[in-house]
Structures are given as structure tokens and as C-alpha cells.
């Protein structure tokens with residue numbers, strides 16, 4: 001009995017000492033600034049492999065129930081090629097085309113997608129393109145591209161491994177000019193946009209706030225971000241009477257502020273961010289809840 005008790009005590013003390021040591025080392029690394037955040041500093045090979053594996057498994061799990069539309073049509077892939085040129089080449093490059101400075105110096109490095117078809121299913125490529133990869137620099141395109149445009153890019157990625165540099169150049173000659181996709185693209189939507197309801201989607205609005213970089217300047221309750229005060233805090237914005245001292249704080253007023261900032265108040269320090277109508281409606285809906 002006595003022995004058991006001593007063993008328990010020794011184990012407890014050892015655990016406590018180890019935990020304290022770990023906390024001290026962790027504290028030194030965080031508060032002492034010992035962790036080197038330089039982008040020129042590489043991960044260990046093992047860390048790299050573990051992160052890569054975790055990322056792949058995460059995508060696989062989340063993409064498993066997505067229905068893939070038919071992707072074999074060449075016209076579809078050609079529109080996707082143009083969109084790839086406009087939105088992806090700067091980071092991922094293409095056959096015979098170097099990525100831009102940004103893409104070449106990012107950490108992790110955005111790899112060439114010429115072999116993506118061989119280790120991702122179409123629905124997984126769709127998922128990655130739509131949702132992005134957090135803490136890697138891979139953007140989420142959900143708020144920039146229409147759903148059918150994302151599938152078009154995926155259709156193009158299915159063809160990419162078969163294109164050498166001259167054939168890629170040939171595809172580019174046939175592809176539609178920029179802007180080929182996104183809200184500025186000059187084309188009729190493949191499926192007419194049916195606005196099911198003009199009701200804001202509040203949770204989508206919360207996400208649209210950080211996908212439109214609002215938290216770069218504003219403290220926004222419910223949205224993770226730095227304590228920045230470049231713009232006024234949006235705490236309690238829902239119960240304020242005026243927006244930026246100029247507009248009545250109604251849902252329409254807020255949408256106008258977000259979509260036409262510089263027309264509403266010429267010269268204001270808040271830039272006009274190109275917020276889409278849908279994003280503006282959802283954001284206004286979310287902001288109205290901040291009371």
C-alpha cells in the first residue's frame with residue numbers, strides 16, 4: 001500500500017516537473033522570440049512531410065461527398081485555362097511560364113500544378129480551389145469565382161499534364177481574353193443567377209468579412225484578427241445611427257457604404273474594396289447583429 005502511494009507520488013511529481021519545464025521552454029520560445037519566422041527558414045524535412053500528409057488527409061475527408069459534374073468538354077477546359085492564366089499562374093506557373101516574384105518566394109512554395117491530376121481527384125482539386133489552404137497562402141476562391149468557374153479550372157487541371165510549353169501557348173491563343181472569370185468577366189452566367197431570397201446569410205457574412213480583408217483595419221467581434229484601429233472598431237455598429245457620420249445606418253445604407261465607399265464619402269481613408277452585392281448584403285446582415 002505504502003509502496004504504491006510512493007510510486008504514485010513520484011509519478012505525479014515527475015509529471016509536474018516535466019510539464020513545468022515544457023511550459024518554460026514554450027514560454028522562452030514565444031516570449032523570448034526564439035522561433036525564427038523568416039520565410040527563408042525551412043521546415044525540417046519531417047515537419048514538412050507531416051504537414052503535407054495532414055493537409056492531404058484533411059482535403060480527402062472534406063471532399064469525399066462532392067458530386068463531380070462532367071468535365072470532359074473542351075470548351076469548358078478552355079474557359080478554365082483562361083481563368084487559370086488570370087488567377088493561378090502568378091503563383092503556380094504553367095508549362096513554359098514562370099510564376100511571378102510572389103509565387104517564387106512564398107513558403108510553403110506553391111508547386112506547379114502540372115501533375116496535380118495524378119495525386120488529387122477532381123473533387124479534391126475543386127475543394128482546395130474553393131476553400132484554400134489556411135496558413136499556406138493558398139487563397140480561397142469561393143468569394144472570387146462562381147462555382148461553375150471553379151469547375152472549369154478543375155476541368156483545365158485535368159488537361160494540364162498533357163500540355164507541353166508550345167501546346168500551352170497554343171491553348172492561350174485560343175482562350176478568352178482577361179478578365180476571363182470572376183465578377184468582372186464579360187459573359188452571361190452559364191446558369192441564370194436565381195436570387196432565392198434577398199435575406200442576408202449571416203454566417204456567410206461573417207466569413208465574407210475576413211475574405212474581403214475588413215479585419216485588416218477593423219476590430220470585428222466574432223472575427224479573429226489583430227487589435228487594429230486603422231478604422232473604427234465595429235463593436236456595437238448595429239446600434240449606431242450613422243455610418244461614418246454620413247449615411248443612415250440601414251441595411252441599404254450599409255450595402256452602399258461597402259460597395260461605393262468613395263462615392264458616398266469621397267476621399268475617406270477606407271478604400272473601395274470591390275465588395276460584391278451578395279457579400280455586401282451578407283456582411284450588412286452580420287454587422288446589424290453587433291449591438
Ligand code: HEC
Pocket residue numbers: 083084087088089090091092103106107108109110111113116125128129133136137138139141153
Ligand atoms: C497567392 C498565391 C497563390 C495563388 C494565386 C494560387 N495559389 Fe494555389 N497554392 C498556393 C500555395 C502557397 C499552396 C500550398 C502549397 C503547399 O502547401 O504545398 C497552394 C496549393 C494549391 C493546390 C494543392 C497543390 C498540391 O498538390 O499541393 C492546388 C490544387 C491549388 N493550389 C490550386 C490553385 C488554383 C486552381 C489557383 C487559381 C484559381 C491557385 N491555386 C492560385 C498559392 C497560390
Ligand code: HEC
Pocket residue numbers: 209212213214215216217218230231232234237242243244245258265268269270271273275283
Ligand atoms: C484599409 C483599411 C480599411 C479596410 C480594409 C476597411 N475599412 Fe472600413 N473603415 C476604414 C476607415 C479609416 C473608416 C473611417 C472612415 C470615415 O469615417 O471616413 C472606416 C469606416 C467603416 C465603417 C463605418 C464605421 C462607423 O463607425 O461609422 C464601417 C461600417 C466599415 N468601415 C466597414 C468595413 C467593412 C465591412 C470592410 C470590408 C469590406 C471594411 N470596412 C474595410 C478603414 C478600412
